[in-house]
Amino acid sequence: MNNQKQAPRYYVPHHLIFYPVMGVLVFACMRQAFMGYENQYIWFVIGICFFSVIALAFMLRQHYALGNQDRIVRLEMRYRYFATTGSRFEPLEKQLTFKQIAALRFASDEEMSDLIEKTVSEKLTPSLIKEKITNWVTDDMRL
DSSP: OTTTOOOEEEEEEIIIIIHHHHHHHHHEEEEEEEHTTTEEEEEEEHHHHHHHHHHHHHHHHHHHHHHHHHHHHHHHHHHHHHHHHHSSSSHHHSSSSSHHHHHTTBOOHHHHHHHHHHHHTTTOOOHHHHHHHHBBBBSSSSS
């Protein structure tokens, strides 16, 4: 169940296989480069290349995954608002930040429309929105 202090989630192939293996490779290359073995320069360059792959993988994974999830959150809120009120969410959406919308999605359908109106009129912060939610809707799929 979701709450304000949700634990981080891990993707096993990425967090527990790829990063550790790449970390070991970087460590091994740097050890070879700094321990006085032959071809120190080549080992150093290979280690830098492995480190660059780690950094690039991290940046791209975060960028694309979070960008897609943000779009999905907006679409989910549009659908839920329309399904519960019969009105479009877009006019209200323009008055809210993404962080406010993301916080509002944890509200149950019964309290969502009132909480959206209160957020727009009182300019509630995401943390205040979460405090006002009485019936949390779980989100087990967001990374």
